[in-house]
Amino acid sequence: MKLRALAKINLGLDVTGKREDGYHEVRMVMQTIQMYDQLEIKESKEPGIRLTTNLPFLPCNDGNLVYKAAKLLMDEFDIRQGVDMNLTKFIPVAAGMAGGSSDAAAALVGINRMFQLGLTKRQLMERGVQIGADVPYCVMRGTALAEGIGEKLTSLPGVPMCYVLIGKPGINVSTKFVYGNLHLDEVTEHPDIDGMVEAIRNHDLYGITDRMGNVLESVTCPAYPVIDEIKAQMMKNGAVNAMMSGSGPTVFGIFDDPDKAEFARDQLKISGLSKQTFLTTVSKPGGTKYGKK
Known part of the structure; x- marks a missing residue:
C-alpha cells in the first residue's frame, strides 16, 4: 500500500511555560498542507522491518520514526510477518514542517490497515505520542488547536x-x-x-x-x-x-x-x-x- 504523509504549518505558535520534565507547554494552531512524503509498505515473508529511503543521510533503523512507529505496533500485537517499507521524502528535512512525525503517523495508519489491527484513529493517536509530540496531530490532520506539549488536540473547521x-x-x-x-x-x-x-x-x-x-x-x-x-x-x-x-x-x-x-x-x-x-x-x-x- 502507498500512503501520503502530509506536511504541516503552524498558523500560530505560543509557548506558555516550561514543565519540570523539560518539555514546554504550547498553544498552537496546526494546519496540514498539500505537500507530502510517500510511504510504501509491503508484507514480507522474512520477519523484521526493512526500511529504505531516497535520502542517503537518513537512518533506516530505529533512529527513523517510521521504523519506530512500525515496531511499536508490531511488538504490541506480536506480528510475526515482516514488512518492507520505502520512504520517498519531498517535505524538507529539519524544517519545522513535521515531516518525520507525519511519516511516523503514516506508518501507524499503514501497519494498522495492513494487519487489520482494528485500532481507531483515537487509539493510533494515543500510541503516536510515545513516538513524538506532533505524531497524534499528524494522524488527525486538518486544522486543530494543539495544547499541552502538543498532544492535547481540538479539531477545528x-x-x-x-x-x-x-x-x-x-x-x-x-x-x-x-x-x-x-x-x-x-x-x-x-x-x-x-x-x-x-x-x-x-x-x-x-x-x-x-x-x-x-x-x-x-x-x-x-x-x-x-x-x-x-x-x-x-x-x-x-x-x-x-x-x-x-x-x-x-x-x-x-x-x-x-x-x-x-x-x-x-x-x-x-x-x-x-x-x-x-x-x-x-x-x-x-x-x-x-x-x-
Whole structure:
C-alpha cells in the first residue's frame, strides 16, 4: 500500500511555560498542507522491518520514526510477518514542517490497515505520542488547536481556501537549540490564539492571518537573518501574511490569489534566498469566504 504523509504549518505558535520534565507547554494552531512524503509498505515473508529511503543521510533503523512507529505496533500485537517499507521524502528535512512525525503517523495508519489491527484513529493517536509530540496531530490532520506539549488536540473547521508559498533557506535548525535558547520572560508579544480559533470558526481568512504569530521567531530569526529576508520578500510580493513554521527555518506565506502566489514563488526562486520553494494549498479547506480586508 502507498500512503501520503502530509506536511504541516503552524498558523500560530505560543509557548506558555516550561514543565519540570523539560518539555514546554504550547498553544498552537496546526494546519496540514498539500505537500507530502510517500510511504510504501509491503508484507514480507522474512520477519523484521526493512526500511529504505531516497535520502542517503537518513537512518533506516530505529533512529527513523517510521521504523519506530512500525515496531511499536508490531511488538504490541506480536506480528510475526515482516514488512518492507520505502520512504520517498519531498517535505524538507529539519524544517519545522513535521515531516518525520507525519511519516511516523503514516506508518501507524499503514501497519494498522495492513494487519487489520482494528485500532481507531483515537487509539493510533494515543500510541503516536510515545513516538513524538506532533505524531497524534499528524494522524488527525486538518486544522486543530494543539495544547499541552502538543498532544492535547481540538479539531477545528477547515480554514478558507488559500495558497501557501513555502520557502526553506539552505540551513537546518535544531529544535533543541531553539527551545533551549527561548527566554519566556523576555518574550513581550504572544499570538492571539483564542482570537485565531474564533476567526477559523467564522471562516474569516484575514481574521486568521492578522493573528499569525510564532514566539520561536524571537530565537531563530536573530540567529538566521535569512528567515526575515524571506518573510519580507513574500510580503512585498502580495502575501496576506508570512511567518516561520514551527522552530524553523521554513517560512510560509498565505495568499488569497493564485496569480500573486505564482508571481511571489517565481520572485523567491530568482532571489536565491530559498533553497527549496513550493507553492501549494491547505488540505481540507472550509469554503472560500474571506471576510474583510
